[in-house]
Amino acid sequence: MLIVQDLSIERLDKKIFENISLSLVPGNITILKGKNGSGKTTLLKAILNIIEPSFGSIYWKGKLLQKNLYDFYNHVTYIGDSTSSLKKLTLRDNINIWKKFFISNVNDAQIEIALKTLRLDNYLNKKVGTLSFGETKKLEFLRLIMENKKVWILDEPLSNLDEDSIELMKQTFEDHCGKEGSIIFSSHQNPGIYVTEEINL
Amino acid sequence: MKFLVNPSKFNEMADYLFRPLLILSIILFAIGLLFSFYLSPDDYQQGSTVRIMYVHVPSAWLALLTYTIMTLYSILALAFRIPFGFIFNTAVAPIGAVFTLICIISGSLWGKPMWGTWWVWDARLTSVAILFIIYLIIIFMNLSFENRIVREKVIAIFILVGSVNLPIVKFSVDWWNTLHQPATISKLSKPSIDPSMMAPLIIMTFAFIMIGVAIAILRIKTEIISRKSYLS
Amino acid sequence: MNFLNKIIFFYYREYKLNMSGIQDILTNIIFFFISIFIFIFSIGSDKETISLIGVGILWTLLLLSSTLSLRKFYQDDFENGNLLIIHLNGFSFGFISILKTFSHFLFVQVPFLLSIPIACILLNISNDKLFYLFASFSIGSLILSCLGSISSSMNLMNQRNFLLGSVIVMIFSVPVIIFSVGIINMEESFNSLINILFGILLIVFAINPWASGLCLKLSLENN
Amino acid sequence: MSLRFQRLLFILLTLVIILSAVLLILFNTRENVSYFYTPSEIDKSDIIINKIIRIGGFVENNSFNKISSSSFKFKITDEKASILVTFKGILPDLFREGQGAVIEGAFIDKNIFNATNVFAKHDENYMPASIKEDLKDTGYWNKKYK
Numbered sequence: 001m002l003i004v005q006d007l008s009i010e011r012l013d014k015k016i017f018e019n020i021s022l023s024l025v026p027g028n029i030t031i032l033k034g035k036n037g038s039g040k041t042t043l044l045k046a047i048l049n050i051i052e053p054s055f056g057s058i059y060w061k062g063k064l065l066q067k068n069l070y071d072f073y074n075h076v077t078y079i080g081d082s083t084s085s086l087k088k089l090t091l092r093d094n095i096n097i098w099k100k101f102f103i104s105n106v107n108d109a110q111i112e113i114a115l116k117t118l119r120l121d122n123y124l125n126k127k128v129g130t131l132s133f134g135e136t137k138k139l140e141f142l143r144l145i146m147e148n149k150k151v152w153i154l155d156e157p158l159s160n161l162d163e164d165s166i167e168l169m170k171q172t173f174e175d176h177c178g179k180e181g182s183i184i185f186s187s188h189q190n191p192g193i194y195v196t197e198e199i200n201l
Numbered sequence: 202m203k204f205l206v207n208p209s210k211f212n213e214m215a216d217y218l219f220r221p222l223l224i225l226s227i228i229l230f231a232i233g234l235l236f237s238f239y240l241s242p243d244d245y246q247q248g249s250t251v252r253i254m255y256v257h258v259p260s261a262w263l264a265l266l267t268y269t270i271m272t273l274y275s276i277l278a279l280a281f282r283i284p285f286g287f288i289f290n291t292a293v294a295p296i297g298a299v300f301t302l303i304c305i306i307s308g309s310l311w312g313k314p315m316w317g318t319w320w321v322w323d324a325r326l327t328s329v330a331i332l333f334i335i336y337l338i339i340i341f342m343n344l345s346f347e348n349r350i351v352r353e354k355v356i357a358i359f360i361l362v363g364s365v366n367l368p369i370v371k372f373s374v375d376w377w378n379t380l381h382q383p384a385t386i387s388k389l390s391k392p393s394i395d396p397s398m399m400a401p402l403i404i405m406t407f408a409f410i411m412i413g414v415a416i417a418i419l420r421i422k423t424e425i426i427s428r429k430s431y432l433s
Numbered sequence: 434m435n436f437l438n439k440i441i442f443f444y445y446r447e448y449k450l451n452m453s454g455i456q457d458i459l460t461n462i463i464f465f466f467i468s469i470f471i472f473i474f475s476i477g478s479d480k481e482t483i484s485l486i487g488v489g490i491l492w493t494l495l496l497l498s499s500t501l502s503l504r505k506f507y508q509d510d511f512e513n514g515n516l517l518i519i520h521l522n523g524f525s526f527g528f529i530s531i532l533k534t535f536s537h538f539l540f541v542q543v544p545f546l547l548s549i550p551i552a553c554i555l556l557n558i559s560n561d562k563l564f565y566l567f568a569s570f571s572i573g574s575l576i577l578s579c580l581g582s583i584s585s586s587m588n589l590m591n592q593r594n595f596l597l598g599s600v601i602v603m604i605f606s607v608p609v610i611i612f613s614v615g616i617i618n619m620e621e622s623f624n625s626l627i628n629i630l631f632g633i634l635l636i637v638f639a640i641n642p643w644a645s646g647l648c649l650k651l652s653l654e655n656n
Numbered sequence: 657m658s659l660r661f662q663r664l665l666f667i668l669l670t671l672v673i674i675l676s677a678v679l680l681i682l683f684n685t686r687e688n689v690s691y692f693y694t695p696s697e698i699d700k701s702d703i704i705i706n707k708i709i710r711i712g713g714f715v716e717n718n719s720f721n722k723i724s725s726s727s728f729k730f731k732i733t734d735e736k737a738s739i740l741v742t743f744k745g746i747l748p749d750l751f752r753e754g755q756g757a758v759i760e761g762a763f764i765d766k767n768i769f770n771a772t773n774v775f776a777k778h779d780e781n782y783m784p785a786s787i788k789e790d791l792k793d794t795g796y797w798n799k800k801y802k
Contacts, residue, residue, distance in 0.1 A: 045653075045654070048517075048521070050517070050650075050653050050654055051654050052654075070523055073520075073521050073522070073523055074523070076521060077521075078517065078518065078521055080514040080517065081514075082512065082513050082514040083513060083514075084513050084514045084515050084518050085513075086449075086450060086513075086515075087513075088450070088453055089449055089450070089453055093449055093453075096449075097442075097445065097446045097449060100442035100445055100446075101439065101442045101443065101445075101446055101522065102522065103435050103438055103439065103442070
């Protein structure tokens with residue numbers, strides 16, 4: 001249960017955004033809308049306690065975020081604008097690393113299904129560097145599924161994805177919210193996803 | 202004491218202080234040079250080569266003093282979030298570098314007659330050379346980071362890490378009985394320097410301090426102005 | 434318990450990243466031997482001078498290899514966002530820098546240390562010095578890894594002049610080299626010199642998490 | 657363990673490590689890492705022939721004799737032991753008997769040290785030449801001030 005109370009951030013005495021408040025209740029989706037450079041990524045980073053807000057505060061489970069930061073991190077997955085899979089290694093290695101490093105309880109069958117739905121299953125032995133950018137972006141969602149944490153914080157998840165991938169994205173968002181998960185993501189176009197709260201920056 | 206921490210207060214104090222400081226330093230330099238070249242006697246061992254001491258020793262003190270003050274301001278800036286510390290670091294680094302350079306050049310000029318070589322790989326000399334290169338790195342860092350916030354803080358962290366070298370420079374003479382003579386003035390007992398030679402040394406030190414502070418005031422003011430224009 | 438697993442699997446990831454192919458280790462060692470050849474050819478191959486400066490050559494190569502591999506520390510993970518993901522996985526930035534320092538020591542410096550005996554034969558260094566060489570090199574390379582971690586974390590946001598990082602490592606490694614070469618020349622005062630080297634290692638190891646951690650947090654904040 | 661307590665623990669740990677490291681270094685530098693040995697430290701048994709070392713001490717009085725225009729022979733002493741030194745080259749102008757000096761070179765045999773270069777070491781006392789004369793007449797002059 002994440003609550004952000006009239007957060008405002010200044011960088012080099014330039015106001016990026018002012019008293020933004022939002023609350024992330026399990027089961028709902030929040031979208032951050034705004035033009036490029038309107039501070040969407042800064043807000044997401046502030047929620048992750050990477051950026052220190054100049055005013056306002058963020059609460060997680062009732063306590064100040066700084067107090068129980070690592071408990072918050074246990075429930076959060078973050079997908080940034082850059083693809084985090086290791087280009088030098090094959091897809092299989094990446095999956096192994098993710099499975100081990102995130103100690104994820106997702107079994108191989110589920111990964112198999114996810115790969116099929118993302119249509120990445122025949123690239124298992126290819127190096128990630130050879131995949132197209134769209135495919136590596138889809139790979140990020142595989143990590144999302146493998147970590148399977150409660151809170152998803154996504155930065156521009158729908159950029160350069162093709163039609164049916166966006167369709168697939170909506171599907172996974174609904175499943176996740178169904179299972180008491182919550183999502184906050186930023187997007188500069190209008191994705192047409194059912195959204196419970198909308199923040200315009 | 203607010204002007205040591207607050208930029209606008211510093212500006213007021215600076216306008217008020219700068220002119221007298223400059224005049225005073227010129228006067229002190231004149232007297233100091235006069236004393237050190239004509240009015241003070243030769244040394245019983247070294248003869249007139251000892252006069253280099255009147256430039257070498259003050260510049261060495263100033264080099265170390267500048268770095269210690271920069272370390273203090275870095276701690277202030279990082280731990281207590283006082284932005285003036287960053288302004289001070291960027292402004293004063295070249296002044297410290299120049300003092301260290303004067304110290305090294307005058308030292309090697311003095312070393313030639315006394316030790317027989319321009320440069321000896323000796324604990325004190327190497328650590329002063331490292332100090333000089335640390336100053337240079339601080340200046341280069343000022344030029345190589347785009348983002349101002351990152352640049353300031355990384356420089357402050359580097360100054361703190363580099364301050365490990367300060368005690369080495371200070372105590373290198375006592376730790377390793379090296380070629381460089383032990384500290385003359387810092388001895389708690391009667392300083393082993395004759396009053397007639399002490400006078401020019403003190404005058405020259407104050408002259409160096411005055412000129413250093415005057416230039417520092419100028420550079421800090423320009424730094425404050427450049428930051429304001431950058432922001433508006 | 435799973436915190437320990439996370440650390441083990443962090444090293445599994447580092448192992449995969451650095452040692453994905455044999456060619457990574459081999460290039461390091463080939464680089465090492467070719468530079469020895471260059472030194473020998475340039476200085477002339479009479480046994481006397483080489484054995485005199487053999488240790489100096491080894492140390493310059495160790496320093497060179499640790500400065501060349503500065504990018505391996507944080508630069509790649511920083512660019513593709515993995516640094517943040519590792520942090521979100523429960524490691525504080527200071528702890529990440531400790532892990533990264535050891536991984537750099539394991540995957541860059543250790544192959545180097547293993548090839549010292551062969552280098553000793555090439556450089557005509559007598560075998561009884563081998564123990565001193567190993568002692569001073571293992572502590573020295575750990576110090577260089579810590580310094581490398583500090584300087585590469587400082588240089589994350591420094592686009593224009595990346596060489597500054599290696600200059601920072603070299604400057605702070607001067608006392609290390611003075612003492613470790615001292616160890617090999619003055620065997621009789623071995624235990625006091627090795628203690629000094631160990632003291633330097635403790636200082637650098639204590640400073641590393643704070644300096645690197647702060648720089649990593651700063652770079653992520655202003656990316 | 658709350659985050660604040662953990663942070664305090666790390667700060668304490670770092671300080672303890674740094675303190676012990678500084679003590680370790682200070683203790684060991686005090687021992688014998690000297691850029692040069694004094695004559696008494698070099699006992700005759702473990703002299704290693706032609707290993708480059710530095711020796712520091714005072715030039716023994718009336719031990720200095722000039723063999724040729726550029727080669728000299730003198731003794732370095734620290735009032736406990738003295739070493740015969742041969743040197744070819746130009747002596748720094750501060751070099752005199754009774755004056756502190758540091759020589760760099762190697763032992764060519766058990767008791768002759770061949771110096772490659774000589775540095776005149778200057779102690780930290782500065783005193784005008786004139787006062788030296790008065791002190792001499794009044795007899796306060798101690799041997800070291802030569």
